Amino acid sequence: MNYKLRVTSYKLLFLFSAFCSFSVLHCSAQTKQFYSIEYSTGTLLGASSNFVNNYSWRGGHFNGQIFLIKNLAVGFRIGFNNYYSNVAPKMYDSGNGFRLYANTYRYIRKAPFQVGVVGHILPNGIVKPYLGLYLGLCYATETVMIQDIQSRKENYGFIFTPELGLFLKFGKNSPAGIKLSAAYNLATNKFSIGGKDFKDLQSLNVNIGLTYMLH
């Protein structure tokens, strides 16, 4: 590499940096932000639905989206979903002569912390459909309770969430609106409880929330 070429490289690097900086500044001037609080319902899928099979009405999320360019935003998503079922009394046999007849309270609780990218088809419309792909960490606990005795597992895993949803603005110039979404969650949390192994946590959630948009 000679001196002339090296100078040229520095110039190219400078120009590229300047381009990136101006792009960010340009984007910032047009940035819109969405912040939402959501009520989340859902059901477990896959093997874990054998552990808790009730539809859950217990969940909530806080999420936000910040636009990088017109049709693309980065987002975050935190919250929780509690899945619960009260299993009617039945007999459990350990196989070595110990048998238990009881009803059991079962819980699976998930708390995802995710970031992702969100694509908007109609970012300027009153109805704003979007598709988001989120990735992050999922903290989960799985619990079986019999009377005052409980067995509880705690674990972490990666969670991947494709989410399909839409924003409905209250009016053309309103900064507020409703958010509706459906999300499939695949978490790698593994646990073993009651003598059974579960390799992942899958769920399907339907969410509704309030959104405020900052310009």
Add this chain to the structure above:
Amino acid sequence: MNKVNEYYMKNFIFLFFVFIFFFSACKDVEDQINAEDQLVAISQIDLNFDFTEVSTFSISDTISGIYIDALGKETETKTLATYQKELIIKQMEDRGFLYIPFSEMSNDSLPDLFFDLVYVENKFVQVSGYGWWYDYYDPYWFSCWEWGAYYPYYPVSYTTITSYTAKSLIMDCMFLKESSDNKYNAQSCFFGLVRGIAGNYKESEISQYINQCFDQTPELNKN
């Protein structure tokens, strides 16, 4: 951020706290306990014991009641009603065993099996320092999170005291056998336990769970 956005952001923050308040619904641990569905029946059978080799049984004339306070001290012992005893006699007779009344037991006519019955009331007291909303022991939303008390890191904190009483009927079935030195040894071959908490159970409920201890143990059968 312009003033309009600032206004909505304030509202948004307010709504967020309303949301949290709504979701941190208050329920106490006692509310979760349903007296009707909280009895359990536990049995343990010695799978190597051959019940076809024994034929007679007896049962203690009274049930010892043991009351234990929150500090683990035994406070009282008394004799209880014995309808439970009649249930056990019926269960064993249905399985082909011959009942020898307790009053007729002697060194010359000892039964093969002997049931000892004990009733235990155990009081538990739980003192918890709760932190913020998600730390509340709420079975509906957040029970068993057990994230620990965050006091004094969060400004809102309080302490609650929960107490409940576990009531257990223990049925211990022992095989009596004469040892070489003319003494008798007792070997536990079947164990049954009916346990409930925080409820005054009906006789029919307790009877159902006593029967369940036997029903889930088909090995306890002479036939």
